[in-house]
Amino acid sequence: MSDLKKMYKTLQQDPFPADMTVTLGEQKLTFKKRTWDIEGETKGLRYGENPDQPAALYELVSGGLEYDGIKFRGEGQGLVSALTEEHMIQAGKHPGKTNLTDVDNALNILQYLTAKPAAVILKHNNPCGAAWSDEGVGTALRNAFQADRIAAFGGAIVVNRPLTMEAAEVIDSAYFEVVAAPAFEKGTLEVLKKRKNLRILQIPGINDLENLLGQPFLDVKSLMDGGMVIQFSFRNRILSAEDFIPATAEKDGSSYSARTPSKQEADDLLFAWAVEAGVTSNSVIFAKDGVTTAxxxxxxxxxxxxxxxxxxxxxxxxxxxxxEKFQMSLFELKLKAIKDEQAAADLAEIEKAAVEAQAGLKGSVLVSDGFFPFRDGVDLCMAQGITAIAQPGGSIRDHEIIQAVNEASPQVAMVFTGQRSFKH
Structure with a gap:
């Protein structure tokens, strides 16, 4: 086993060139490979998605694209790709691809959440908890962590405000691999550096995320045959509650319309739709009071x-x-319950309470990255006590979906986004 563990600590010999040029018609993009001098060793990425995959990170250093009058993100706007040794306050070891792509996807979400202090915790390039709060980034991070303590283990934390002592204490309470922030308040680094394997990244460009809105980047998907698909990156059109579209439909001469969300519901839908931009499809998100609940x-x-x-x-x-009750995880209690009658009784009580509380979902709103083709999914989430839905709309059964939310008691609100948010 000790030999197998070496694969995760060994730097791959990166065979990729120092520079890369991409030419699209008459437009040219020039990239430079990113390397770091860490503990006397100058290397780039530790490895790719897996230890036996050599990989390299490139930063766009010159050139730009413009199509249909739309200017793409270009040189001088680097975030993850622009990280230097100075930004790696504590590196531990050379980063791997997944460490950095998790941070990148968090920034992809946070670009739409600049209005409030916000925090996202990611694992395997998907958020396991996200929150924003007027009470500050510490509250946001605590809420994001409590939304899913299980999946957050070993995750990457990214916040959009200077990291506070309250936030540092949350990070110190569990195991995380990466934390990234635009800055760190006095005393926080001393707390964070106690965890020697924690990668601490300072990304000043987080302060300017809002400036990226409306500018796509070149989204590239390589095919297994060596070909590739290129596309404009997803651009969220729902930047305020006013951007939602009233849910209406026509069918056989009849008109259907749904209840308009309240201000709080609209705010939660806006938050959840922003998080949706970073979630792998098919996906739905439950949220309440600025926190993902599922x-x-x-x-x-x-x-x-x-x-x-x-x-x-x-x-x-x-x-x-x-x-909260026993200072142990649910799985530890389940293991204990196999041989301990009292633990088994405690487990049964806990599981019963979770069902009776509808898993804490009651009062949540729900967003869906694609339209509901049938009302079954809508009926199922309404049975959990949700109060409002945002979805793209455009199904031939939109009238049935509107009927479903109107039949609920109390009536469930619904709006359309007018765009799909698939991420593959």
Whole structure:
């Protein structure tokens, strides 16, 4: 086993060139490979998605693209790709691809959440908890962590305000691999540096995320045959509650319309739709009071995605109750319950409480990255006590979906986004 562990500590010999040029018609982009001198060794990425995959990180250093009158993000706007040794306050070891792509996807989400202090915790390039709060970045991070303590283990934390002592204490309470912030308040680095394997990144450009809105980047998907698909990156059109579209439909001469969300519901829908930009499809997000209460991701069918989110939420809620009452995880209690009658009784009580509390989902809003093809997914999430929905609209059954929310008691609000948010 000791030999197997070496693969995760060994730097791959990076065979890629120092420079890369991409030419699209008459427009040219020039990139420079990013390397770092860490502990006397100058190397780039430790490895790619897996230890046996050499990889390299490139920063766009000159050139730019413009199509259909739209200017793409260009040189001088680097964030993750512009990281230098100075920004790596504590590196531990040369970073791997997944460390940096997690941070990058957090920034992809946070660009739409600049109005308030916000925090995102990611694992495997998907958020496991996200929150924003007028009370500050510490409250936002604590809420994001409590939304899913289980998945947050070993995750990457990114915040959009200077990291406070309150936030540092949250980070010090569990195991994380990466933390990134635009700056660090006095005393916080001393707390964070106690964890020697924690990568601490300062990314000043987080302060300017709002300036990137409306500018796409060149989104490249390489195919297994060596070809590639290029596209404009996703650009969120819902930047304020006023950008939502009233949910209406026509069918056989009849008109259908849904209740308009309240101000709080609209604010939560706006927040959840921003987080949706960084979630793998098919996906749905439950949110309440500026915090994700459940995230269902990567399912092939939409109703299955709702079911997954609810099941996960019930587990996370039970885990939270267990930790609060017994200072152990739900899985530790389950293990103990195999041989201990009192632990088994405690487990049954916890699981019953999670069901009765509807996994903490009651009062949440829900967003869906694609339209609901049938009302089954809508009925299922309404059974958990949600109060409002935002979804793209455009289904031939939109009238049935509107009927479903209107039949709910109390009536559930719904709006359309007018765009899909698939991420593959």
């Amino acid at each position: 995230i269902g991701t990567g399912e092939q069918d939409r109703v299955g995605c709702v079911e997954l989110a609810i099941t996960k939420a019930r587990t996370k809620y039970a885990d939270g109750l267990t930790f």
